[in-house]
Amino acid sequence: xxxxxxxPASRLRLSDVVRVxxxxxxxxxxxxxxSALGISIGIAALVGVLGLSESSKSALLDEISxxxxxxxxxxxxxxxxxxxxxxxxxxxxxxxRIPTVTSASAxxxxxxxxxQNEYIPEGETGAINVVAADVDLVHTLRGDVADGRFFDxxxxxxxxxxxxxxxAERYGIRDLDTPTYVFIGDDYVEVVGILEEFPLAADLDRxxxxxxxxxxxxxxxxDSPSTVFVRVLDGTIDETRDVLPGNTDPENPEExxxxxxxxxxxxxAAADDALTTLFLGLGAVALLVGGIGIANVxxxxxxxxxxxxxxxxxxxxxxxxxxxxxxxxxxxxxxxGGIGGVAIGVAATxxxxxxxxxxxxxxQEAAFGGLVxxxxxxxxxxxxxxxRAAKLAPTEALRA
Amino acid sequence: MTAATVNHGDQGxxxxxRRPALELRxxxxxxxxxxxxxALNDVSLRIDHGELVAIVGASGSGKSxxxxxxxxxxxxxxxxxxxxxxxxxxxSDNAVSGIRARKIGFVFQQFYLLPGMSxxxxxxxxxxxxxxxxxxxxxxxxxALSRVGLGHRLEHTPNHLSGGERQRVAVARALVHQPAxxxxxxxTGNLDSRSTDAVMQLIDDLHNxxxxxxxxxxxxxxxxxxxxxxxxxxxxxxxxxxxxxxxxET
Ligand SMILES: Nc1ncnc2c1ncn2[C@@H]1O[C@H](COP(=O)(O)OP(=O)(O)OP(=O)(O)O)[C@@H](O)[C@H]1O
Ligand SMILES: [Mg+2]
Numbered sequence: 001x002x003x004x005x006x007x008p009a010s011r012l013r014l015s016d017v018v019r020v021x022x023x024x025x026x027x028x029x030x031x032x033x034x035s036a037l038g039i040s041i042g043i044a045a046l047v048g049v050l051g052l053s054e055s056s057k058s059a060l061l062d063e064i065s066x067x068x069x070x071x072x073x074x075x076x077x078x079x080x081x082x083x084x085x086x087x088x089x090x091x092x093x094x095x096x097r098i099p100t101v102t103s104a105s106a107x108x109x110x111x112x113x114x115x116q117n118e119y120i121p122e123g124e125t126g127a128i129n130v131v132a133a134d135v136d137l138v139h140t141l142r143g144d145v146a147d148g149r150f151f152d153x154x155x156x157x158x159x160x161x162x163x164x165x166x167x168a169e170r171y172g173i174r175d176l177d178t179p180t181y182v183f184i185g186d187d188y189v190e191v192v193g194i195l196e197e198f199p200l201a202a203d204l205d206r207x208x209x210x211x212x213x214x215x216x217x218x219x220x221x222x223d224s225p226s227t228v229f230v231r232v233l234d235g236t237i238d239e240t241r242d243v244l245p246g247n248t249d250p251e252n253p254e255e256x257x258x259x260x261x262x263x264x265x266x267x268x269a270a271a272d273d274a275l276t277t278l279f280l281g282l283g284a285v286a287l288l289v290g291g292i293g294i295a296n297v298x299x300x301x302x303x304x305x306x307x308x309x310x311x312x313x314x315x316x317x318x319x320x321x322x323x324x325x326x327x328x329x330x331x332x333x334x335x336x337g338g339i340g341g342v343a344i345g346v347a348a349t350x351x352x353x354x355x356x357x358x359x360x361x362x363x364q365e366a367a368f369g370g371l372v373x374x375x376x377x378x379x380x381x382x383x384x385x386x387x388r389a390a391k392l393a394p395t396e397a398l399r400a
Numbered sequence: 401m402t403a404a405t406v407n408h409g410d411q412g413x414x415x416x417x418r419r420p421a422l423e424l425r426x427x428x429x430x431x432x433x434x435x436x437x438x439a440l441n442d443v444s445l446r447i448d449h450g451e452l453v454a455i456v457g458a459s460g461s462g463k464s465x466x467x468x469x470x471x472x473x474x475x476x477x478x479x480x481x482x483x484x485x486x487x488x489x490x491x492s493d494n495a496v497s498g499i500r501a502r503k504i505g506f507v508f509q510q511f512y513l514l515p516g517m518s519x520x521x522x523x524x525x526x527x528x529x530x531x532x533x534x535x536x537x538x539x540x541x542x543x544a545l546s547r548v549g550l551g552h553r554l555e556h557t558p559n560h561l562s563g564g565e566r567q568r569v570a571v572a573r574a575l576v577h578q579p580a581x582x583x584x585x586x587x588t589g590n591l592d593s594r595s596t597d598a599v600m601q602l603i604d605d606l607h608n609x610x611x612x613x614x615x616x617x618x619x620x621x622x623x624x625x626x627x628x629x630x631x632x633x634x635x636x637x638x639x640x641x642x643x644x645x646x647x648x649e650t
Contacts, residue, residue, distance in 0.1 A: 009498040011531030020528070027516025311512040314473060315573075316501020316529035318494045394473040398508065 010316045012324070020321075021328025024301060025336070035297040036337030038290025039377065043341025043370040044348065045283030050366040051349030053276045059358040060269040067142055067200050069262040070237060074228040074248055077257055085255065086224040091248040092134070095228050098247055100236035105140035106225035107204070108132040110215050112185040114208045116171045120183070128167045130184055131207045131226070132215030140229045141198050148176045148193035151211040155192070159218045162193035164205040182208055185219060200261040201229065290337060291377040298330050298385035302392075309389050310397030323390035330382025331375055338374025342367045418448045418643070420485065421581040421612045422470055427479030429465050429635075439465040440476070441635040447581065447614060448643060452607035454623040455616045457632035463616045464585055466632060470614065471504050471583045472496045484580040501529040505574030507584035511566045513558040519545060519569045520554045526576035544572035548602055564595025571602060581612035588622065600625070 012020070025032040074095060076087045088094075096104040110130040113122070137143075138150045149155075150162055161182055163173060173180055173194060181188040189210070198204050215221035228248060232240040237260065245256035302309070309322055317325075346362050353360040429440035439462045447453055457463050468474040469481060472488055481488045483503050488496060505526070513522045523541035524534075532540075545551055548568040558566055567587060574582045584603070588596040600622060607613055607627075615626065623629050631639035 008502065009494050010501045010529045012529055013531055013533070016528060016531075016534070019534075023514065023517065027514070307510065307512050308514060311506075311508075311514075312525075312529075313497070314471070314500060314504075314506045314512075315525055316497050318497040318529075320494075321497075321529065395468050398473070398512075 010318050010321065012317070012321045017321075017324050017328055020325045021332055024305070024325075024329045025332050031297070032333060032336065035294055036333050036340060038293040039287060039334050039337025039374055040290075040340040040344060042283050042285075042287030042290050043338050043374060044344035045279060045286055045341075047342050047345025047363070047366045047370055048348040049276055049279040049283060050363045051345060051361065052352055053273070054361040054363050055349060055353040055358040056356070057269050058361050059356070060265065062359070063199065064262050064265050064269070067262065067265075068231070069260070069266075070232050070234055071141070071200050071261060072230050072232060072237070072241060072244065073201070073259050073261060074230065074244055075226065075257050075259075076224075076249075076255055086222075087226075087228065087256070088249055088251070089223045089225075091225055091228050094247045095230050095244065098230075098240060098243060100233045100240045101230045102233060103136060103140045103231045104228060105134050105137040106212075106228045107137065107207075107209075108212060108215065108224070109222045109226050110210060111220040111222075115183045117181075118183050118188075126170050127206060128170055129207055130210065130219070131204070132210045132212040132219075132221045134212050137204075137209070137229070138195070140231055141201055141204075143198045144196040146194045146196050148191070150193050150195075156211040156213040157217070159187075159189050159210070159214045160192040161189045162195060162209045163191055164195050164207045164209065165197040166205040167208055168194045184208065184210075187218075199265060201227075287373065287377060291334070291381045294330055294333050294337075294378060295381035295385065297333070298326060298382050299388070301329070302326065302385045302389040305389075306392065306397045309392055310394050310399075313394035313397065319390040322392075323386045326386035326389045327379055327382040330386070331378035334374045334378025334381065335371065338371045341374075342370050345370070418645075420446050420482065421449045421451070422447050422484070423480075423482045424470065424476075425480040425482075427469060427476045427481065429462075429469055429474070430477045439635050440469065443479070443635070443637055445630065445637060445640070447612065449580070449612050450607075450610055451612055451628060451643065452603070452626055453614045453628045453630060454626040455614060455630045455632060456618060456620065456623040459618065461632045462635040463618075463632055465635075467583050467585050467614070467616050471506060472500055497529070502577065503580040505577070505579040505582040507567070507570050507574050507582060507587045509586040509589035511558070511563075511570045511590070513566055513569055513573075515558055518555045518557055519550060519561065519572075522558070522569055523573045523576050526573040530577060540576050541572070544576040545569070547575065547606075548572045562595065563591050564598050567591060567595070567599050568602060571599070571606075575606065575611065581614060582606075583614050583616075585616045586618070587615060588617070588619070596622075 074087065074091065076085050092104055092106040095101055108131060110132050112130050113125050114128055114130045115125065135151045135153060135156055138145065146165070148162070161184065163171065163182065171182065173191060176191060176194065180191040182191055210219065212221070230240070230244070241258050244258045245253035249256045312322060346367065349362060350360050423446040425444050427440055427443045428438065431437040431439055443466065455463050455466060465474070469476050472483070483499055486499070488499065514525070520538060520541045523544050524537035527537040527540060542554060545554060548571050550565060550568055550572065553561060553565060561569065588599055591599060603613055603615065617623055627644045629641045630637055
């Protein structure tokens with residue numbers, strides 16, 4: 001007689017869900033590789049772009065910390081005060097006397113044009129200007145001399161020039177192996193030094209620099225400095241910043257502007273540049289297209305593999321088992337793509353960052369997020385095809 | 401193999417107790433349409449453990465429909481289907497899948513072996529949806545393949561096997577979980593005559609070992625060689641040679 005006892009249900013072990021899900025991709029390797037490719041490209045773009053932008057940012061931050069964040073600049077201007085818009089002549093000496101200031105330098109404007117030689121038409125200075133500086137400027141800015149030397153106490157009285165990095169490039173001055181001159185005012189002045197760039201005082205890169213002593217003797221140099229640079233003791237930035245206006249211009253402290261040039265560089269490092277955003281967008285689009293590709297491959301797989309679906313139902317698979325098989329399969333395709341993409345992205349970051357001498361930074365969140373994203377994309381892409389597979393009636397699936 | 405061999409002396413005769421492996425009572429199967437197609441009309445059939453039955457009939461007579469209903473791949477529109485004494489009516493898809501996983505083995509004309517999987521793996525799939533552990537699945541699959549004479553072809557993939565060998569792999573897969581019965585729909589339909597003979601010999605051997613097998617065929621020669629023949633015509637059973645034990649002495 002018929003008993004109503006509950007016969008045991010079908011059961012598919014969790015490890016077998018993965019095994020069964022992998023069986024399709026395993027049996028069709030070329031197709032698996034091709035269907036995973038879209039995801040690979042997307043993830044590679046995301047990981048590579050983030051890796052490179054992180055690596056380049058860290059390179060910039062390294063550079064900033066090498067330059068030091070304890071440099072302040074003091075300039076006239078700002079408030080609408082009663083003053084004349086200039087720092088007092090004593091500004092440099094006053095700044096240097098502040099106890100927290102470890103080194104101070106200044107530049108002065110010089111009323112003269114500079115040209116590569118006398119044949120350049122008047123006015124075509126190429127935006128290169130002439131300034132005067134004290135002998136400590138390179139030290140205060142932690143700059144470097146590419147060739148020749150900067151002024152010192154013994155050379156300061158003589159009319160010689162040091163060219164900033166951009167100015168040197170404009171004038172085609174690569175080295176000082178042969179005597180080199182620039183034309184300032186009405187005279188040729190010998191170039192005795194070429195500077196490396198000053199990231200914290202980029203204006204000076206486009207300048208031809210005279211010693212302050214020579215400039216006031218031979219040229220028409222201002223008596224008031226245009227900018228005073230000060231290095232301060234670590235940890236005394238804010239304190240020094242507060243006292244600088246009163247010390248350098250006691251009569252019109254409100255007209256003094258103090259700034260910290262490393263702030264601008266840090267802001268630049270923090271900013272996501274537009275290109276990074278663009279590539280991230282492209283990576284996201286590639287991921288989306290890759291996901292659609294996987295969905296597409298899965299829809300075709302379900303149609304092609306009706307017989308397999310029917311067979312599995314005959315062997316006792318439930319609808320849920322079939323659904324899990326195809327979702328797992330889609331996730332496997334996508335994760336394979338994700339792993340490939342992370343590998344390509346990391347390799348690209350490594351190669352490019354090394355070629356730029358940057359410290360290689362692999363953003364772990366990007367790599368990890370890429371894989372998690374791949375799982376999610378696979379699951380979403382596989383869901384609809386898997387549901388169609390599960391809904392297929394066994395007899396229909398088995399009809400050849 | 402268990403209760404079927406118990407002796408039972410009710411009628412003064414000593415013969416094994418007969419227990420139904422499957423039973424259909426007044427089964428109707430209609431396919432939706434306008435008008436609906438009645439593929440099975442009031443079919444009653446009982447097949448006992450240990451039987452080897454041929455279901456014969458012309459094309460379109462309803463043989464495959466009958467097999468699908470017997471195998472729970474399709475549900476009857478009306479009537480009762482009991483498998484190994486258990487009524488299947490009103491059971492969920494999951495429950496019915498569980499019945500297939502444990503009680504029924506299928507052999508199809510098209511083999512339905514999975515490409516890229518070895519013979520053992522294909523056979524082991526017969527135990528997959530019972531939750532049997534992989535090592536045990538493999539061991540039992542090797543046994544089943546030896547039973548069908550393919551102990552030397554374990555790691556071959558289907559495309560490296562002949563048609564006859566493929567069907568023997570499929571038979572091993574249908575046996576590996578020791579089902580109550582095996583349903584074979586035209587198992588020799590895609591085979592040449594030599595392979596046909598080999599597969600039918602295998603089926604006969606399995607029957608002699610106690611396996612319950614239902615073979616659908618439109619080949620009357622094949623049917624004639626089997627101990628019991630059920631003839632289907634237009635969705636009804638028009639002839640049944642009955643259980644051989646019930647046949648009059650000759
Ligand atoms: N899914 C279906 N929808 C509608 N009608 C169907 C369906 N499946 C089968 N039929 C019809 O039911 C009847 C029996 O079909 P079935 O496949 O059971 O025959 P068969 O005896 O197996 O034939 P063959 O020997 O050709 O395989 C046929 O008239 C067929 O057209
Ligand atoms: Mg048929």
